[in-house]
Amino acid sequence: MSKSNAPAPTPMPAWLPRAIAVALVLTAVFEMTVWAARQLVGLGVLLLVSFFLSMVMEPAVSRLQARGMGRAAATLLVFAVTVASLAGFATAVLTLLIDQTAEVSHRLPALLATFVERINDTFGTSLTTDRLTDDTGTVETYARQAADHLWGLSTTVVGGVFDLLTVGLFAYYFTADGPRLRRSALSLLPPQRQPAAHRAWTVALAKTGGYMYSRALLALFSTLAHTVAFMVLGIPYPVALGIWVGVISQFVPTVGTYVAAALPTLVALTVEPMDALWVIVFATAYQQVENYALQPRITARTVDVHPAVAFGSVLAGAALLGAVGAIIAIPTTATLQALAAAYLPRYKVAPALDSTGNPPEDRPM
Known part of the structure; x- marks a missing residue:
């Protein structure tokens, strides 16, 4: 067969180079978008926390504004009270932790000797405190490691302070400019959808503010009750420990009660081991009183969420953010x-379904 009779090569379609170029551009845009989203996750979380805090402060600011106070002044007052409360809680807890750490360090040799003596009496061993504490190299190693990580710790502290300032700044502006932000958001929707969006925003404000205020009231009751109990038991720093239990038990979801009771239990162990048992007993008893007497009445008009739904939502929220x-x-x-x-x-x-849970034809004869 002659070469002149060979089929001519198929030319490249005119659209193929353009399609390849478009695909490459779209791929690059997608990769850049994913990269930017990952870089902005931290900022997004800070904005979410700021927006949540603004929703918490919004009802109080609106009430002060309704009584004649300016929006900016009302926001500043509520913000100052919030910051002062958080600072007071942090100061009380840090003071408690520092003092108790020093106390435990001072009493550690005696506590260790008592612990070793009880082990020897119980199990017939011959342990000594010298055998447990003669490895001074371990302490030196920990000291060197702490010095090596000092720069990383200071960087983390500086970053945390910057994040707190960022959250505070955005929360203040979100609250002070709340009405204008709502108008701007509603202006993006068609007029027929604006009432539904406004209602959703109002419900969100009411539920968020109601949840936080009910938690704050429950925290106050818990603080007072535990402070009195710690005073009766003679545990050191009863007020600081009461504030710790009240705040942590109410604002840390699901496990807050157990985390809150751990610190006063440990403090009681340094004074009298039997007092630690009484702390656990009182914390458990108060939790039952709160669950069945206080919480239903306080949260009835604010946030009414089934315990199982609340537990599931906490797990889902923790998994996401x-x-x-x-x-x-x-x-x-x-x-x-x-x-x-x-x-x-x-x-x-239907009454038949409501009373038995089964259709009439499925009911037992």
Whole structure:
């Protein structure tokens, strides 16, 4: 067969180079978007925390504004009270931890000797405190490691302070400019959808503020009760420990009660081991009183979320956003629940189904 009869090569389609170029550009844009999103995750979390704090402060600011105070002045007052409360709590806890650490360090040799003596009496061993503490190299190693990590620790502290200032600044502006932000957000929606969006925003404010205020009231009751109990037991720093238990038990979801009781239990162990048992007993008894007497009445008008739903929402929030998600999970769930109750249709259940849980034909004869 002659070469002149060979089929001509198929030319490249005119659209292929352009399609390849578009695909490369889209891939680059996608990669840059993913990279930017990862870099901005931290800022997004800070903005979310700031927005949540602004929603917490919004009801108080609105009440002060309704009484004649300017929006900026009301925001500044509420913000100052919030910061002062947080600073007071941090100061009380840090003072307690520093003093108790010094006390434990001072009493550690005697406590260790008592512990070794009880082990020897119980198990028939011949341990001595010298055998347990003669390895001075371990202490030196820890000291060198602490010195090596001092720069990293200082960097973390500086970063944490910067994050707190960032959250405070954004929270103040979100609260002070709350009405203008709402108008700007509503202006992006068609007029027929604006009432529903405004209602959703109002419900979110009410549920978030109600949740935090109910938690604050429960924290106050818990603080007073535990402070009195610690005074009766003669435990050191009863006020600081009472504040610790009240705040941690109410604002740390799910495990707050157990975390809160751990510190006063450890402090009681340094004074009288039997007092630690009484601390656990009182904390457990008070928790039952709170669950069945105080919490239902206080949260009835603010946040009404089933315990199982609240627990699941906390787990989901923690899985998505860590500690921040766990804290905002319950008010978010309460907001969604309120919106669902307002907009989703509900129908009356037939009496037969409501009483037995089975259709009439499935009921036992």
